[in-house]
Amino acid sequence: xxxxPAVDDAALGRASLAVLDANWTGVxxxxxxxxxxxxxxxxxxxxxxxxxRHDAARAGQELLSLLAGQWRTGMIPHIVFHHAxxxxxxxxxxxSAEAPDAPLGTxxxxxxxxxxxxxxxxxxxxxxxxxxxxxxxxxxAWPSLVAQHKYLETRDAGGAGLAAIVHPWExxxxxxxxxxxxxxxxxxxxxxxxxxxxxxxxxxLCRDHGYASSYYRDEHPFAVEDPLxxxxxLLSCDAMARLASEVxxxxxxxxxxxxxxxxxxxxxxxxxxxxxxxxxxxxxxxPVCTIGGFxxxxxxxxxxxxxxxxxxxxxxxxxxxxxxxxxxSCDIRAQEFDxxxxxxxxxxxxxxxxxxxxxxxxxxDRLSEILVASTLRLVRQGGFRECFDPFDGTGRGCRDFSWxxxxxxxxxx
Ligand code: 9WN
Numbered sequence: 001x002x003x004x005p006a007v008d009d010a011a012l013g014r015a016s017l018a019v020l021d022a023n024w025t026g027v028x029x030x031x032x033x034x035x036x037x038x039x040x041x042x043x044x045x046x047x048x049x050x051x052x053r054h055d056a057a058r059a060g061q062e063l064l065s066l067l068a069g070q071w072r073t074g075m076i077p078h079i080v081f082h083h084a085x086x087x088x089x090x091x092x093x094x095x096s097a098e099a100p101d102a103p104l105g106t107x108x109x110x111x112x113x114x115x116x117x118x119x120x121x122x123x124x125x126x127x128x129x130x131x132x133x134x135x136x137x138x139x140x141a142w143p144s145l146v147a148q149h150k151y152l153e154t155r156d157a158g159g160a161g162l163a164a165i166v167h168p169w170e171x172x173x174x175x176x177x178x179x180x181x182x183x184x185x186x187x188x189x190x191x192x193x194x195x196x197x198x199x200x201x202x203x204x205l206c207r208d209h210g211y212a213s214s215y216y217r218d219e220h221p222f223a224v225e226d227p228l229x230x231x232x233x234l235l236s237c238d239a240m241a242r243l244a245s246e247v248x249x250x251x252x253x254x255x256x257x258x259x260x261x262x263x264x265x266x267x268x269x270x271x272x273x274x275x276x277x278x279x280x281x282x283x284x285x286x287p288v289c290t291i292g293g294f295x296x297x298x299x300x301x302x303x304x305x306x307x308x309x310x311x312x313x314x315x316x317x318x319x320x321x322x323x324x325x326x327x328x329s330c331d332i333r334a335q336e337f338d339x340x341x342x343x344x345x346x347x348x349x350x351x352x353x354x355x356x357x358x359x360x361x362x363x364x365d366r367l368s369e370i371l372v373a374s375t376l377r378l379v380r381q382g383g384f385r386e387c388f389d390p391f392d393g394t395g396r397g398c399r400d401f402s403w404x405x406x407x408x409x410x411x412x413x
Contacts, residue, residue: 012380013412017054019384019405020047024058027082028065032386032398037086039066041078042172043403045116046350049123050406056128060137063120067144069108072101073213074151076117076144077108078169089200099211110211111170111203114232115152118145122239125247138247149240149258152233154213157223158280161265162230164223166216167202171226172350173329173343174199177288177336178277179224185282186221224286227266227275231295232354234262238300259301266296271306274313289318289331290343291351297358307362314355315367326374327352328390339389346387346396349375349404353411372411379408 023029028039029047036043044066051059069080081091084107091097091107102108121141128134157164165171168179175195183198202222209215216223237259241252269278275293276285296302297310313319318333320326330337330345338344352375359368378388384404386397 009412012376013409016050016384016405016409016412019400020051020402020409022400023402023405025082028062028080029402031403032401035398038082039069039080041066041076041080041113042116042350045120046353046403047406048120050403050409052120052124052127052410054409056124056130056134056137059120059124059128060133060141063117063124063141064137066117067141069103069106070144070147071099071103071108071151073154074147074149075101075112075211076115076148078111078113079109081107081109089203093200093203093207095207101211109169110206111167112151113170114172114229115148115236116232117141117148118236118239118243119232121145122243125243135247138243142243142248142250145236145240145243149237149255151213155216157217157220158225158269158278160225160269161261162225162269162278163233164216164225164280165229166206166220166222168199168222169203171224171229171292173228173290173292175341176290176292176343177330177334178226178286178290178292179222180288180336181286182222182224182277182279182281185279221281223280225269225278225280226292226295227270227277228292228295228354230262230266230270231298234259234266234296235298237262259299263296263299263301266299267303267306270296273309275310288334288336289313291319291327291329291348294351294355294358298354298361300361302362307364311359311364311367320370323347323390325378325388325390325393327355327371329387332390339391340396342387342397345390347378347390348387349379349401349407352378353407356411376408376411379404384408 030037031040031043044062048059048062070076094109096102096108125134125138152163155163168174237255241255244250244252274289275296278285318331322332325347327347328345329343352371356368356371381393382395384401385395386401
């Protein structure tokens with residue numbers, strides 16, 4: 001739809017579906033043609049959310065094909081390779097076939113991504129027209145989701161109840177300034193090479209230590225408690241509790257307890273007037289405000305005064321107040337802010353969508369409406385781009401980006 005802005009909601013909805021159809025491979029949806037030719041975990045969760053109301057069967061297939069790549073540890077890998085080639089680092093770097101816990105016959109990466117899957121399954125359950133199909137799907141996905149949630153507990157490198165990411169790729173916000181300090185301090189960041197070399201070296205360290213949680217807990221040089229990753233985990237714990245009682249007939253209590261534990265740890269470990277990422281190895285917060293700091297707002301149980309402080313920060317000149325096309329992925333006033341560089345400044349449909357959910361969860365209807373309207377304005381004017389300049393709305397990165405299309409569909413209602 002580049003250069004031909006959709007004039008009304010119906011046309012925009014059709015354009016979104018057309019992108020998702022074009023990016024569907026028959027088993028899953030690629031994030032973008034050419035650039036990301038495999039299945040990404042976080043992207044699949046967003047795609048399923050967008051399709052839930054329109055094609056629940058395909059939303060279910062999307063998630064089940066991702067779950068086919070799940071490891072015996074419960075880890076859902078951040079990439080499932082459905083064919084060889086086309087992306088670096090590919091199967092020859094990750095060597096999942098040599099890892100004892102990886103699935104047989106499927107090549108995957110060895111890292112994970114934010115655990116939005118239980119929430120995505122919940123959305124399919126809530127919105128699918130075919131109730132029998134939806135219930136069957138939930139029951140099929142349930143054991144994998146339980147295993148995933150157990151696995152996340154093994155990632156508690158800080159010992160306080162939060163999951164630590166062991167590589168920036170696990171955050172879904174690759175080059176966020178929140179990782180600069182912990183990466184520079186790590187073995188992988190010591191040489192003066194560029195960003196990709198450092199990321200590659202850190203991934204090789206994970207591989208060479210068998211992707212083992214015990215290594216991550218005790219030795220791996222990069223261990224960071226990220227407020228967005230953990231806010232999404234909390235959201236999914238709530239979704240697990242609802243799926244347990246409404247569909248599966250399981251006890252919701254352990255999931256509610258997990259949500260309460262994560263909430264307490266977020267406040268205890270990452271809150272200092274705003275939420276920051278914690279460098280577990282250095283034992284301190286990384287002092288830069290990014291979009292990730294709003295992740296805990298996804299929790300409807302977050303204390304009122306914290307919600308109010310976050311809302312003021314979001315509406316200030318650091319984020320929405322100074323951006324024509326919110327929400328920038330980094331504090332505009334931070335030294336690290338870069339309007340053209342992926343997670344160092346541009347606005348993203350995914351984080352806007354998460355913030356719109358968060359605002360609605362706290363009854364902040366006006367904020368939610370502004371977020372929805374400004375997000376739709378971005379795609380109407382710039383197309384389904386990967387991200388956007390926060391000042392003039394220029395599209396950046398890939399075109400026909402699946403999660404931008406999927407979440408547009410959801411925002412159109
Ligand atoms: C590495 C696929 C992924 C998204 C991430 C985004 C980017 C990959 C990359 O693309 O990461 O996983 O090659 O930069 O940061 O959020 O899932 O769309």
